[in-house]
Amino acid sequence: MKNRTVINIAEIAKRTLRLEAAAIDDLQQYINEDFEQAVDLIAQCGGRVVVSGIGKSAIIGQKIVATLNSTGTPSIFMHAADAIHGDLGMIQENDVILCISKSGNSPEIKVLVPxxxxxGNKLIAMVGNTGSFLAQEADILLNTSVSQEACPNNLAPTTSTTAQLAMGDALAVCLIEWHGFSAADFAKFHPGGTLGKKLYLKVGDLSRLHQAPKVLLNSTLKEIIVAISSGMLGVTAVLKDNGELAGIITDGDLRRMLEKNIPADSVTAAGIMSAHPKTIQEDELAINALEKMRQHDITQLLVLKDKRYIGIIHLHDLIREGII
Structure with a gap:
């Protein structure tokens, strides 16, 4: 048995990646009229894509199903071996069948296809052998032929499954474009986790968790300190008498004021505030607030509803929600 002193691990890994990258690049020659027909058929079928396969191709099929479902194309997986033992019942009238196989001649495939x-359902074959039973029986052929597997024995599905996965992604992305599937649509199917939050969580959802500290232009130093402390965000908004936003005071502004030895009884909010605070609308995505904070190297933004101040969103809110 060989050990790591005999084999060159780095070179083997690089060779594997080169072979698989070349196989994906070669797939471009198989993006033809059949591929376009497959996209058209799926997009207009009115049913679902039922993906089937056996062995490693079945695993790739499950990933393709997951990608299609998450991007607006309803899909289900049907294992080729289970299909003939009752799972054929999941196929509905308007469904399109996508059968994945490297050889196209597996016994289970030969039973399933007829x-x-x-x-009466349309059958799309994603197959690596264009002369196979599956290829010949299919209505539409997606060619995923590869010249060799990355496996040194040219046996273990490696390059071939990579090609199947890439072809499935090509189908999914074309269908995204076909349906005009937007980031907002994507968010509907991904409400959980960090990805979902980036796509649907709004600034207002987070700012409402805090008080909206505020003082007036003529507020005293004591009133400013109380407002900043009560909000526990190190900041308060400064408002005009009519309620319009006039500025912002941070705990940093207070420190700089104290360093100047200004008499405390002469301090007003108008005298120490920053007159042009960075703001964001409540209906913007929270991820946009993060980008704005990064752009201006700050840790909070005043939140507005139209032109009215309603609260604060802080960097800590974004960290807590996993946006960062």
Whole structure:
């Protein structure tokens, strides 16, 4: 048995990646009329994509199903071996069948294909052998042929499954474009986790968790300190008598004021505030607040509803929600 002193691990890994990258690049020659027909058929079928396969191709099929579902194309997975033991019942009239196989001649595939055709459903074959049973019986052929596997014995599905995965992604992305599937649509299907929060969490959702500290232009130093302390965000908004936003005071502004030895009884909010605070609308995405904070190297933004001050969003809010 070889050990790491005999084999060159780095070179083997690099060779594997080169072979798989080349296989994906070669797929471009198979993006043809059949591929376009497959996209058209799926986009207009009125049903779902039922993806089936056996072995490693079945695993790739499950990933393709997950990608299609998350990008607006309803899909389900049906294992080729289970199909003939009852799972064929999941196929509905308007469904399109996508069968994935490297050889196209697996016994399970040979049993499944005639049954699907008897149902009258259209069959798309994603196959690495264009002369196979599956390729010949399919209505549409997606060619995922590869010249060799990355496996040194040219046996273990490596390059071939990479090609299947890439072809599935190509289908999914074309369908995204076909349906005009937007980031807002994507958010509907991804409400959980960091990704979902980046796509749907609004500034107002976070600012409402805090008080909205505020003082007036003529507020005293004591009133300013109380407002900043009560909000526990190190900041307060400064408002005009009519309620319009006039400025912002941070705890840093207070420190700089104290360093100047200004008499405390002469301090007003108008005298120490910054007159042009950075703001953001409540209906903007929280991820946009993060970008604005990064752009201006600050840790909080005043939140507005139209032109009215309603609260504060802080960097800590974004960290707590996993946006960062």
């Amino acid at each position: 049954l699907v055709k008897n149902f």
